Amino acid sequence: MRTEPFPSLPQGFSRRDVIALMADIGRDIGLGPRLTDILTRLIGCTEADAWIDPEKEPIFYGRQESFAQKLGISTRQLRTHEKTLLKRGLMERRTAANGSRHGGTGLGLVLTPLIERFTDFLSVREARNERYARMKTLKATRSVRWATFRDELARLSPEDLLSDDVQDMIAERETWPRTDTLLSMGEARLTQHIEAATNLCTRLSDWIANHADSSCEPAETFRSFIQEDIQQIYSEKCNANVDKRSADKSAHTEYPAPGPDGPVDCKEKELEAETLALQGLFSGRYGLDHAVSLAREDFKFEMQVRSDDRPDCAFVEAANARIAPLGINITAWAAACDRMGRVPAALCVMLLDTNRDHPTAPVMNPGGALRGMIKAHNRGKLNLIGSLIGLHRRRGL
Helix, strand or coil: CCCCCCCCCCCCCCHHHHHHHHHHHCCCCCCHHHHHHHHHHHHHHHHHHHHHHCCCCCECCCHHHHHEEEEEECCHHHHHHHHHHHHHHCEECCCCCCCEHHHHCEEECCCCCHHCHHHHHHHHHHHHHHHHHHHHHHHHHHHHHHHHHHHHHHHHHHHHHHHHHHHHHHHHCCCCHHHHHHHHHHHHHHHHHHHHHHHHHHHHHHHHHCCCCCEECCHHHHCCCCCCCCCCCCCCCCCCCCCCCCCCCCCCCCCCCCCCCCCCHHHHHHHHHHHHHHHHHHCCCCHHHHHCCCCCCHHHHHHHHCCCHHHHHHHHHHHHHHHHHCCCCCHHHHHHHHHHHHHHHHHHHHHHHHHCCCCCCCCCCCCHHHHHHHHHHHCCHHHHHHHHHHHHHHHCC
C-alpha cells in the first residue's frame, strides 16, 4: 500500500489549466494537432480532483474501442497514438495482463507524468512567448528599416536615383522577404536579415552624406526633424473687447482696444508670447534635442545606447525599442511610420510613453492611443508641437 502522497499541481492550478497548457504548447513539444487533441481529451476524461488531491492519481479508465469511436478513428490508430504519448513520457500505462482497465483497481492510462513535468511545460510556454516577443520586435525593426530606406531615397535627386550605386542598393532592397513571411523565418534568420537591412540603410545614408548635392533640399531649408504641425493652443480666451453696453444703444463704430486680440497686457497676450517662443524651441533642425529632454529615463537610455547614430535615426530606434514594453502592436507602429514618417511616429511613441504619468489623463493603452493619433494625422488634426508644449509646461520648464 502506498504511504507517500501522489504528486499534485502547484497551488492555484487545476485540470483546466493543464488542458489549456497542453493545447497551447503541443507543437512546441513535438505533438501534432491530432496527438494534442487526443492528449487533452484524455486529460478531460479524468477526475478533476485527482490533479490537486495528493490522495488521488489522474487516470483514464475508458475502453479503447469506445474512446476511438468518440474520436472518429480506428482502435488501431488510437493504439498507435497512445504508444507515441507513452514514448514521449507524457503518460504511463498500468493495465491488467490482458490489457484491461478498471477504475476500482487503479488500472488505466496514468497521467501523473504531466503533473511531474508541469513546471517544465510552463517554462516551455514562457520561453516560446519570449521568443515570439523578440520576433515581433525584430519584425517592427524591419518595418523601420523599410521606412528608413524609403525616406532616404526621397532625399535624392532624380539624377542620383539613377546612379549605379543607388540602383544596386535598390535592387538589394527588392530582395528583402515580404513582411507577412518574417515571423516564419526563425529568429536566427530574421536577426541576420535585420543586420543586412541595417547595413544597407547605413550604406545609403553614407552615400548621401558623401554626395553633397544628392539631396533635393538645400541644407539651409532642410525639413525639420519634427513635423511642423503647429496650431494655436492658447488656453486663455481674452474678453477685453466684449461689448458690455446694453442692446438699446447704437451700434459701435470704433473700438478703443489696440488690437483684435485685446490689450497688450491681457493674459491671452502673455500666453501667446510664451506659446510662440515654445513653438520656436521645438521647431527647426535642433528641435529634436529639446523633445528628447522631456522624455522618460527609459527613452533617454535608449537614446544614449545609440549616441553614435545620427540623431533622427537614434530617436527612431529608441522609439522602436520602446514599443514592446509599452504593449504597442507592431502593425500600429508600422502604420504610424508609413503614414506620418519615421520621426513623427517616433515622437508619438515618446509622447505616449511620457504621458503615462499624466496628472489628469494618463495614457492607459499606448497601442490604442497610437492608432488614435494615426487617425488624427489622417484628418489633419494631429498637433505634435502642441503636445510637446503641453509636456514642457507640465515639466515646469
